[in-house]
Amino acid sequence: MQPTLSASLDYAEQSSPGRRRSHNEDALVCAPALGLWAIADGMGGHQCGEVASSLALAALLQAIENGESLAAALHHANQAVLEASVDDGMGTTIVAALFEGNDFELAWVGDSRAYLVTSRGIEQLTRDHSWVQMMIDAGELRPSEAHSHAWRNIILRCLGREEPLEIGTISGSLNTDELLLLCSDGLTNELTDAQIHASCTFADTLEHLVEQLVDQANHHGGRDNISCIVIGRPAVAPAAESRGRRFINMLLKPLKS
Template identity: 35%
Template sequence: MRYGFRTDRGLKRQLNEDHCNVLVGYSGVPPCFVIADGMGGHKCGDVASKQAVDSVCKHLLIADWETSEISELLKNIIIDVNKELYQYSMLDESTQGMGTTLIITALKNNKLYIGHVGDSRVYLIRDNSIQKMTSDHSFIEELIKNGTITKDEAINHPKRNVITRAVGYEHDLQVDTYEIDVLENDEILVCTDGLTNMLSEEEILEIIINAENPQVACDTLIENANNKGGEDNITVIVGKI
């Protein structure tokens, strides 16, 4: 697998509260992407996202990949990390209420497995088309699903950044998992909302399919998001199968 990744503070935020990591080439561990977006406006969003990514990677490196059901494995890792972060947050008033989005992807036996909490996203790019593979855990997504607002109305909605699930925020957590068949030359994009709030899916697709390699795709995505205003931290991982 070829891949690239990059995180950027953007133009409007003082801190970068996003974190990510890529595990590729580790013996016995399938290629894994991890991304987290600390809750903006809450305490210690940068701490939450960094701890989540670091802890997830430790779990991934020691996991039993041969006998485990992968979706269940990713789900249990996120649940364990949630408890770790929640217990840490309760130790001091300065960290109470911290939380983060979290996505883990693992590629094994021509399947992409996803564990997901929050409004960071996974996209599949195939045959010059792009498809969102995750469903946002957000106030806006619920309004769209029940027909209260349209997708076009959601773009500028004042509560478009309010998430309904976060790792570390509460002791108990519901985790969504996905299992997707993938093909040679498929591309995977994992990103925070700092990208998708700035660029349309059509703009993202055009950049990725025209990039000479995944790292160039990442760099160009962030450059274009900043050119559109860079209102939030921006983190992207692109992998080509």
């Protein structure tokens, strides 16, 4: 998929260090002109995690600007982190969405996630590369147990640890009554899918939605950095109307009905 202007898409983003950490190792990229949105959750401690996530997104963005596919761009991002890593001291998860019109590709490594949100509910589109997900797949752990499991933060794949890299990919389309949510595990470790969906129901604008999600994650503990991006297709509205108002017409009124 080649990058394309995504003027028909609306978005908002927010990132917080959380309540327990003094610095933020998450990084975000929002490049609507390229149809690209992504979140990277760095690991390796102060500076290492920040460097890994920033390097990964810079390499991802450059590769998309050069016309690479999303999967190829993630391999470039992995190589950038590998080259900067010392003794496997840094790494990062990543989730990225690349749009062409209303169609999108998702690619991810680790446990940063993408969700599709509708008036009917919320669907996790990505599948965590994590120990708990592996145990669920093997029938050794119930999904209801994973959210509070002591090993829920152990991931099996990340950028900066190995080459060749195995990534997850999926494609889809975004309708006018849907949202695509990208987030780091700082959000999903604090909020259930049902709580995330409820926030979408009561938010007034895209900006209010990301603020509410981050605030709620902090209220529930804020034990990690918290980042989210929401992407939607606004309904046709007069030019004088604000981006937030167009979003209300697009999604929230159907959710509240």
